[in-house]
Amino acid sequence: MKIRSHGCPVCGYPGIDALDAVDVVTHEVCPSCSMEAGYEYGVEEDAAVLVELRRQWLVDRRGVWWSAQVKPPEGWNALEQVLEAGLPLPPLG
Numbered sequence: 001m002k003i004r005s006h007g008c009p010v011c012g013y014p015g016i017d018a019l020d021a022v023d024v025v026t027h028e029v030c031p032s033c034s035m036e037a038g039y040e041y042g043v044e045e046d047a048a049v050l051v052e053l054r055r056q057w058l059v060d061r062r063g064v065w066w067s068a069q070v071k072p073p074e075g076w077n078a079l080e081q082v083l084e085a086g087l088p089l090p091p092l093g
């Protein structure tokens, strides 16, 4: 299925666009999870792939904010960001 254009489809960070106005990947790198539109995932991406990328970030990398240049919003919380974006959580165990 086609990924969402606005916000990171992996972690839900709202500050990036994964697709441009004509649905081409932007190659924006998400400051929250480090995933790049067009590299880790494509325009059409299986939901299970996105969940697995989300798991790698939330579990393997403990949901740590990635970018040193872009600071997280005040009071930022990785799990809340995912949930507020309406994205399904991966297995957290």
Ligand SMILES: [Zn+2]
Pocket: 008, 009, 010, 011, 012, 013, 030, 031, 032, 033, 034, 035
């Ligand atoms: Zn992200």
